[in-house]
Every structure is written in structure tokens, then in C-alpha cells.
Amino acid sequence: MYESSPLLTRGPANAPGRARIRSLVAEAEPQLIGEVARLGIGDPEAIALWYGEGDMPTPRFICDAAYQGMLNGETFYSHKRGLPELRQAMADYMTGLYQRPVDMDRVSLCSSGMHGIMIAMQAILQAGDNAVLVGPLWPNAEAATKVAGASARVVGLDNENGVWRLDLEKLFAATDSATRIIFVNSPGNPTGWMMEREEQQAILDFARDRGIWILADEVYARLVYDRPVAPSFLDIAEPDDPVVVINSFSKSWAMTGWRIGWLTHPAWLGAGLSELVEYSSSTVPPFLQRGALAAVTEGEPLVAEIRERCRAGRDIVTPALTAHPRVIMAPPVAAFYAFFKVDGMTDSLAWATQLYRETKVGIAPGRAFGPVGEGWIRLCFASSPERLGIAMERLTGFLDRN
Secondary structure, three states: HHHOOOOOOEOOOHHHOOOHEEHHHOOOOOOOOHHOOOOOOOOOEEEOOOOOOOOOOOOOOHHHEEEHHHOOOOOOOOOOOOOOHHHHHHHHHHHHHOOOHHHHHHHHOOOOHHHHHHHHHHHHHHOOOEEEEEEOOOOOHHHHHHHHHEEEEEEEEEEEOEEEEHHHHHHHHHOOOOOOEEEOOOOOOOOOOOOOOOHHHEEEEEEEHHOEEEEEEEEEEEEOOOOOOOOOOOOOOOOOOOOOOOOOOOOOOOOOOOOOEEOOOOOHHHHHHHHOOOOOOOOOOHHHHHHHHHHHOOHHHHHHHHHHHHHHHHHHHHHHHHHHOOOEEEOOOOEEEEEEEEOOOOHHHHHHHHHHHHOOEEEEEEHHHHHHOEEEEEEEEEOHHHHHHHHHHHHHHHHHHH
């Protein structure tokens, strides 16, 4: 099909056979978070707050379970949708967490939350479709829409004095007869915004009426500061509703490098997702799944520890930034990011680059999260209090000078 695709572009004139790749790939812009990170990766003096991860290594009980899986010979191909015992454990976990039970048939493992987003979009979207996404948002979600062959429409959250709000009428008005997906990340990266139950119900009712899928990225669901878990579409959706919830072991269990996540979906979608896993990764390594099984069955104390670690980080970063006259920011209600606006700053990438070069503090430019993020900066506060304290001294000093 690629030969007739308008997304193709010719390679350089000296390419053998004038080989071509898709223009989407040939013209892809570098992810701006990485543009800053490349300045300091490997630098022992860097205070790296640019990526969405903390500085806590994966605890030993999870690593030991994965290692034991390798020793037991679990190094071969495995179930495409995940080990049955892990899928059942995930179903039990979510049944205990949310207001409606989740059956094992609705759970599929995937190679990271990002992989889950990709295969969910591939299952639903095709050329001529569009997806409506709530922004500012992690850039990979919009990119996945385009890789699937569809177009992306980003509806920006409204902001007043640093507080982010979703205008439902604006969201609904962005849809049309070609809309197949509404994509919402709540709790949100980079904003720390969180949907409440009434907003979720309104979106679900709208999607049901129009046959639109909801893709809900809920990877920060356990990192909430005023309740045990964020409101979820799993609290209100029927098993056959057009809802796919994306989740990951990365954030709440300190497993970012493991690349393992899961999807919760209508049971009938499982066969299609199984084939998409086959086409892309074949399986999640079974020994990694043993680590994930230990995390979900034994890791509630770890989840609580990480949440309190992030709360402490928030309580260091928020007063340091909000006290500065050039900063606009409201304390995030969830996730582990401070997303703040700097008065007079118009180029967030240049500002973040200069900040790193002068202070060794690495953060993410707001423009990485779409045009609505320009003028803002994202800082991950899932690090030790000592590192964050040093980072705040350097950052606020930089604000004074620049």
C-alpha cells in the first residue's frame, strides 16, 4: 500500500533504486525533550529532571522475580497477550481498585504504555480518520495518531493562574463524522491536571452516542495527592463500551526501563490486539512479566512509598517556584510534574538549553508538548529531596539573572 501513499517521499538522489520512505518519517522533527537531554546524558554533574522518571531504582523483590524467571528458563516466546496468571492478577488488581469488576479477558499486556497506545490506535484508525486529543500532552501520543495514518486535532486545556481546566463543549465541537478516537491523558502529563467523574461521564455519554472510541491514558492513576486513585473510565464504563484504558508499570512501581504495560478493553477486541502484538513485538518477555507479577501482587507498599516520595518532591518544588514573581504555577493535583509559566520567556527550548548550560539542571521545554505548551516548562519532581533542593536553588537563581 505504501507505493500509492501520499506520505511517501523519495530518498537522496544517490540512494540505490531511488528508495523512498514515508515523508512522515523523513520529515519528523526531533523530540524536544531529547534535544535538551542530549546536552547532559552521561554527565555526572547533571540534575536530570527532564524525563518522566524518578531516581529510585526498581526494588529488589521485583528484580529477583524477573531473575528467577530467567533461571527457570522463561526465556522463550510466550503468550502474545501476556501470561494468564499475570492477566488474572491485573484483573484482580483493577477490580479491587475501581468500582466495577474487570475480567481477565479484557486485559492485554504490551511492551510499554507507548506500545499500548500505538497498537490501540492501529486497531481503530485508518487513512481519512481523525483523533481528537486533549493537550498539552506527551508528544508521542499525537505522533502515534499520524503513524497510524490518521490526522490529529489537539484541543487545548484552558488555563487560569496556572490551573488547567477542560472545556467539554470545545472538545466535543472538535469532533466530526471522521472522528474515531477521543484521547485523554488523566492524570495529565505535563500539566498534573486530573479529570473528575462528571467530566468522564460526559465524555463517555458523548462517545457512546456517536460511536467514538475513548483512549484513556491513565499511567499516573496511583500518583494522586488527595485520594488513593484517580477517577477512571473503568469506574463507569460497561465492559463492551468503546473504551480502551492504557496503563504501565513504569511510574508507580519504578520500572521505566522495563517497558511493560497493559490495556483494558472490551473482551472482543483482544483477538485483534493479539495480532497487533504479534506484528510488532511478538510477546512481552516472560521473565519481565514475572517481575511485573511480583510488582502488582506484592507492591502496594512500594506504590505508597513512591507516592509519598513524589508528594515530598512536590512540596519542595511548588513553594520554591510559586514564590518567584516571574513564575505562574498551581500545585499539581496528580502525576509528578511541575508545569510552570515563566514571564517574558518566549522560546522554551532556548530557555531550557541555557538553563542546563549555566546550572546543569535539566528540564523539558513546554513546546515539546504542543504549541499550547510554549512559554511553559516541565520539571519532574520524582527525585530525592536533596537533588530537588539543589535544583531549586540553581533554577531560582537562574530566574533572577535571566
